[in-house]
Amino acid sequence: MLKVTDLRFAYSRRSAPVLRGVSFELADGEVGIVLGRNGSGKTTLFSNILGINSPDSGSIEFDGADLTKMPRRERAKLIAYVPQDIRFGALSVFDSVLMGRVARFGLTAGEEDREQTRRVLDEVGLAALAERTVTELSGGERQKVAIARALAQEPRLLVLDEPTGNLDIENERLILEEARKLARSRNIGVLSSLHDLNRALGFGDRFFFIKEGVVKYDCRREDVTADMINDVFGGRVRMVEFEGEKIILDEKKKI
Amino acid sequence: MREEARSRRLKRAAVIAILAALVVVLGFACLFAGSSGMTVRECFAAFAKKGTAAQNRIIWNIRVPRVLAAIIAGAGLSVSGLVMQTSLSNSMASPSTLGVSNAAVFGANLSLIAFAGGYLNGGHNASDFTFGANPFATSAVAFAFALLSVLLILGLCRIRSFSPGVVVLAGIAMGSVWTAGTTIMQFYATDVGLSAAVIWSFGDLGRATYTNDLIMLAVVAVGSVFFILMSWRYNALLSGDAAARTMGVNVDRLRFFSMLLASMITAVCVSFLGIIGFVGIICPHTIKKLIGQDHRFSTPASLLAGSLLLLISDTFARSVGHGSALPVGAITTLLGAPFFVAVILAGRRDG
Numbered sequence A: 001m002l003k004v005t006d007l008r009f010a011y012s013r014r015s016a017p018v019l020r021g022v023s024f025e026l027a028d029g030e031v032g033i034v035l036g037r038n039g040s041g042k043t044t045l046f047s048n049i050l051g052i053n054s055p056d057s058g059s060i061e062f063d064g065a066d067l068t069k070m071p072r073r074e075r076a077k078l079i080a081y082v083p084q085d086i087r088f089g090a091l092s093v094f095d096s097v098l099m100g101r102v103a104r105f106g107l108t109a110g111e112e113d114r115e116q117t118r119r120v121l122d123e124v125g126l127a128a129l130a131e132r133t134v135t136e137l138s139g140g141e142r143q144k145v146a147i148a149r150a151l152a153q154e155p156r157l158l159v160l161d162e163p164t165g166n167l168d169i170e171n172e173r174l175i176l177e178e179a180r181k182l183a184r185s186r187n188i189g190v191l192s193s194l195h196d197l198n199r200a201l202g203f204g205d206r207f208f209f210i211k212e213g214v215v216k217y218d219c220r221r222e223d224v225t226a227d228m229i230n231d232v233f234g235g236r237v238r239m240v241e242f243e244g245e246k247i248i249l250d251e252k253k254k255i
Numbered sequence B: 001m002r003e004e005a006r007s008r009r010l011k012r013a014a015v016i017a018i019l020a021a022l023v024v025v026l027g028f029a030c031l032f033a034g035s036s037g038m039t040v041r042e043c044f045a046a047f048a049k050k051g052t053a054a055q056n057r058i059i060w061n062i063r064v065p066r067v068l069a070a071i072i073a074g075a076g077l078s079v080s081g082l083v084m085q086t087s088l089s090n091s092m093a094s095p096s097t098l099g100v101s102n103a104a105v106f107g108a109n110l111s112l113i114a115f116a117g118g119y120l121n122g123g124h125n126a127s128d129f130t131f132g133a134n135p136f137a138t139s140a141v142a143f144a145f146a147l148l149s150v151l152l153i154l155g156l157c158r159i160r161s162f163s164p165g166v167v168v169l170a171g172i173a174m175g176s177v178w179t180a181g182t183t184i185m186q187f188y189a190t191d192v193g194l195s196a197a198v199i200w201s202f203g204d205l206g207r208a209t210y211t212n213d214l215i216m217l218a219v220v221a222v223g224s225v226f227f228i229l230m231s232w233r234y235n236a237l238l239s240g241d242a243a244a245r246t247m248g249v250n251v252d253r254l255r256f257f258s259m260l261l262a263s264m265i266t267a268v269c270v271s272f273l274g275i276i277g278f279v280g281i282i283c284p285h286t287i288k289k290l291i292g293q294d295h296r297f298s299t300p301a302s303l304l305a306g307s308l309l310l311l312i313s314d315t316f317a318r319s320v321g322h323g324s325a326l327p328v329g330a331i332t333t334l335l336g337a338p339f340f341v342a343v344i345l346a347g348r349r350d351g
Helices: A042-050 A072-078 A093-105 A111-123 A139-152 A169-185 A197-203 A226-233 B002-032 B040-047 B053-087 B100-120 B135-160 B164-188 B191-201 B210-229 B231-237 B241-246 B251-273 B279-291 B295-320 B328-346
Strands: A002-009 A019-026 A031-035 A057-062 A079-082 A157-161 A189-193 A206-211 A214-220 A237-242 A245-250
Touching: A002 A042, A019 A042, A019 A057, A019 A206, A031 A042, A031 A169, A031 A197, A042 A079, A042 A157, A042 A189, A042 B241, A072 A079, A072 A093, A079 A139, A079 B241, A093 A111, A093 A139, A093 B231, A111 A139, A139 A157, A139 A169, A157 A169, A169 A189, A169 A197, A197 A245, A206 A226, A214 A226, A226 A237, B002 B040, B002 B053, B002 B279, B002 B295, B040 B053, B053 B210, B053 B231, B053 B251, B053 B279, B053 B295, B100 B135, B100 B164, B100 B191, B100 B251, B135 B164, B135 B251, B164 B191, B210 B231, B210 B251, B210 B295, B231 B241, B231 B251, B231 B295, B241 B251, B279 B295, B279 B328, B295 B328
Parallel strands: A019 A214, A031 A189, A031 A206, A079 A157, A157 A189
Antiparallel strands: A002 A019, A002 A057, A206 A214, A237 A245
């Protein structure tokens, strides 16, 4: 279980703090969605959890262990990341995924690492592309490689920053369903940001609304209201129920 | 898929094997080519130390250390370029991005103009500047300044944890300061001192001695072992700093030691041989085009490609110069640049 308590962070002493006391918890097997306006600090929150930046104060714990004091390699065995801007060197898909295990194998990959890599490639449906060079793939395929790489780390928590940015509507659905399935089957936590609120409502179990550097609302899917969204995003939306699903609409639009 | 895997592996193996074979063959060919008029048979005899005393000396005292210097320095400069490019995430980075070469030139100028020329010998006797006098002292001063420059920049990086972009800019600034110092010194130099200093800065493998080779070998070997061991971490770094960190790579430490070792290799090579530019750009980029960026393969291939380029360039430099070899630094660029452009334009596949 991930437990973030009163997390504070500013990029420099002179700049305004981005996180001003963020607290929340995410259980294993749960999908948590972080929502907030552009620049509200979603990526900053992730980078603190991942150890790319270190918090000014507050604590980040996983199963009671303090992540901020954990050596990088140990942390990499617990948490994996799919960044918003995905970059790869000109390596094969197989090697790019195998690379995710570097924290586990250190200097050279062993047979166990290759076996795990093959398994993950099968799982996300990339086996057929294993020997292609990543830089030749489409944006959506690269996104899948990044997810496969994160899974190869065998993490207990998967952090996804806008995982559907490069994907068409069908791939978007597939990736999110895959992530949800993984959360259940591997019993790992998934923490993700998502622009599309309707997608988010279909994908997440828990919702963390960030406003002014704190988690202003923290609720389960069934408790999300249009008021929360309007407060955090400053827009005017309404929520309707359609065949048991919550759908968010712009106020002026009609069905 | 199987086919692709096999052809990829085959290509990598073929490129590395061919490069290795070429280095060996050309290494020997260089031993046997030169202006002394020895036949191949005589060369073989001399190589086995069964020729005349003079022939033995030409092979063992002049050509062998020179060929070794080409192999070692070429490999070192090339692999340093590769590592600098990856660790700074900048394809324009080169072994001397931190201003090492400029600092070494400054040191050499100081030694040749201020010490040897200005104070010790009065600077009016050309023979005082022949490299036979005490080339080791000049190299030592050059190396001291190169080292100073590297430590200054890396020290700053350590204190303020610079981003790669800032490191590159700081390196350019640092290099410019050394060059400005060199210019001022050269302005006040005597004609003889000036020409000695300018000629020193031309890369020349003829200066190599066994001692130089051994020192270069030690530094290049230590660096290369580190670079090869870190292959997977460099691969991770190709995905960007943030991604590499979340894969458990200590990016700051890796970058620090990579820059330190690459710059040390460059400092040693430049201090002993003068400036041999462009090897660190041409070779790694050509290799990346040919077999991709995977450091497990691009590192050994870059080592070999550097040796090969310097061997070819030196052979060329010695054979067109009519007795006096042309500066090999100019030849590497002259031969390498058109080839490089051709490589870039030819295959736009492997990024």
